[in-house]
Amino acid sequence: MSALSAAPSATSFWPAPYAAGPVDATVEVPASKSLTNRYLILAALADGPSRLRAPLHSRDSLLMVEALRSLGATVEELDGDGTYGPDLLVTPIPPDASGDVSVDCGLAGTVMRFVPPLAALRAGRTSFDGDPHARKRPMGAVISALRELGVQLENDDGSLPFTVAGTGAVEGGTLVIDASASSQFVSALLLVGARFTEGLNLQHVGKPVPSLDHIAMTVAVLREAGVVVDDSIPNSWRVEPGTISAFDVRIEPDLSNAGPFLAAALATGGTVRVPHWPSDTTQVGAKWLTILPLLGAEVELTDDSTLVVRGTGTITGAELADTSELAPTVAALCSLARTPSALSGIGHLRGHETDRLAALVAEITRLGGDVEETVDGLVIRPAPLHGGPFHTYEDHRMATAGAILGLAVDGVEIENIATTGKTMPQFPELWKALAATAGPSGSR
Ligand SMILES: O=C(O)C1=C[C@@H](OP(=O)(O)O)[C@@H](O)[C@H](O)C1
Numbered sequence: 001m002s003a004l005s006a007a008p009s010a011t012s013f014w015p016a017p018y019a020a021g022p023v024d025a026t027v028e029v030p031a032s033k034s035l036t037n038r039y040l041i042l043a044a045l046a047d048g049p050s051r052l053r054a055p056l057h058s059r060d061s062l063l064m065v066e067a068l069r070s071l072g073a074t075v076e077e078l079d080g081d082g083t084y085g086p087d088l089l090v091t092p093i094p095p096d097a098s099g100d101v102s103v104d105c106g107l108a109g110t111v112m113r114f115v116p117p118l119a120a121l122r123a124g125r126t127s128f129d130g131d132p133h134a135r136k137r138p139m140g141a142v143i144s145a146l147r148e149l150g151v152q153l154e155n156d157d158g159s160l161p162f163t164v165a166g167t168g169a170v171e172g173g174t175l176v177i178d179a180s181a182s183s184q185f186v187s188a189l190l191l192v193g194a195r196f197t198e199g200l201n202l203q204h205v206g207k208p209v210p211s212l213d214h215i216a217m218t219v220a221v222l223r224e225a226g227v228v229v230d231d232s233i234p235n236s237w238r239v240e241p242g243t244i245s246a247f248d249v250r251i252e253p254d255l256s257n258a259g260p261f262l263a264a265a266l267a268t269g270g271t272v273r274v275p276h277w278p279s280d281t282t283q284v285g286a287k288w289l290t291i292l293p294l295l296g297a298e299v300e301l302t303d304d305s306t307l308v309v310r311g312t313g314t315i316t317g318a319e320l321a322d323t324s325e326l327a328p329t330v331a332a333l334c335s336l337a338r339t340p341s342a343l344s345g346i347g348h349l350r351g352h353e354t355d356r357l358a359a360l361v362a363e364i365t366r367l368g369g370d371v372e373e374t375v376d377g378l379v380i381r382p383a384p385l386h387g388g389p390f391h392t393y394e395d396h397r398m399a400t401a402g403a404i405l406g407l408a409v410d411g412v413e414i415e416n417i418a419t420t421g422k423t424m425p426q427f428p429e430l431w432k433a434l435a436a437t438a439g440p441s442g443s444r
């Protein structure tokens with residue numbers, strides 16, 4: 001399957017490796033999706049060529065690269081020292097770029113939310129569409145924000161597909177949005193705000209914005225590129241107009257995608273090490289250092305920046321709020337716990353790659369689990385699990401959640417494991433290698 005093609009709809013099931021004993025593995029995790037795609041956007045708007053070292057190469061990052069190429073940026077591959085592919089050299093979109101183009105968003109939230117404001121800065125029509133489920137993901141706040149900013153949109157009914165008819169400039173100014181469905185609405189506007197003639201005063205009004213770590217990440221990468229951002233008032237951001245400076249940056253490993261591997265230590269009572277763990281990061285995956293001990297793990301960050309997680313053989317349930325994109329991994333671990341768990345502050349997961357709350361309830365229940373959906377999360381109670389099919393709904397994090405269960409429960413079969421290619425095409429091989437460290441499968 002090409003990285004850009006839609007995830008296959010034909011049903012194929014992957015026998016998840018079952019670990020006969022404790023795993024003992026060191027796993028080098030590919031680069032962060034959220035950082036790679038933010039740096040790609042900034043590089044396309046910068047004042048000169050930028051280099052991304054050891055970036056992510058996955059479906060979501062390729063969709064972003066292709067989107068930027070369509071808008072006129074040049075993205076070249078350069079030999080680098082990354083384990084999982086070349087560096088990227090990005091030459092920005094030229095000021096006189098114009099013409100009608102189309103962008104395939106796949107199922108990537110970062111592409112469908114971040115690229116339309118960028119397209120508004122260019123003269124020409126850019127049409128956006130994506131996978132069938134992409135048409136169901138919330139887009140309203142980005143679309144209404146562009147309209148408020150005076151940008152013309154065509155064929156839009158509040159979701160994909162639609163067309164942005166850019167004129168080459170956006171005046172900017174004051175904008176009020178409701179970003180309660182996704183932090184990406186805020187990030188999308190902040191990322192391009194410095195290129196609006198008057199900059200941007202953005203305010204959120206409504207229920208709380210989810211995934212605040214991801215907004216902190218956006219602000220941090222903007223400041224690295226010399227953009228002046230004031231985020232001192234909650235729910236309010238000021239981006240000064242100005243230059244986005246070209247940069248040369250090494251991308252951190254994806255700490256969210258490290259999650260399933262770290263979870264394997266708990267699921268099997270083993271040890272997993274992830275090297276190159278950043279000591280200072282805006283990634284939400286930094287929270288593993290506090291989440292995993294609450295679930296019963298011993299966690300240590302060594303002097304050589306390796307995160308070491310040891311399972312004690314017992315997983316304890318926990319009350320955890322605002323786990324954002326970590327939630328499917330957390331839910332899988334909680335289903336293996338000896339005591340109940342409550343996950344809250346994740347109602348917006350209903351608008352992710354699939355309705356993740358419904359999907360987790362359906363699939364964990366199918367394996368014998370006891371899970372209930374609440375207004376803004378899940379309650380998970382201890383129950384003996386058994387093998388069987390685990391449906392994934394084109395959602396990479398459903399697939400990795402199923403793999404965690406399969407490590408601890410014999411006979412779990414995961415639908416369409418290739419869906420992990422959205423952010424980590426190497427997942428099936430890395431997971432098999434991890435499971436193999438537990439010895440040949442059999443009963444524990
Ligand atoms: O900006 C980003 O890179 C992301 C923001 C979050 O989106 P939501 O705010 O919609 O949860 C997160 O869940 C998603 O995986 C990546």
Ligand SMILES: C=C(OP(=O)(O)O)C(=O)O
Pocket residue numbers: 107108109110325352353397423
């Ligand atoms: C919600 C996610 O992705 P997206 O960037 O497509 O929103 C995710 O990766 O968990």
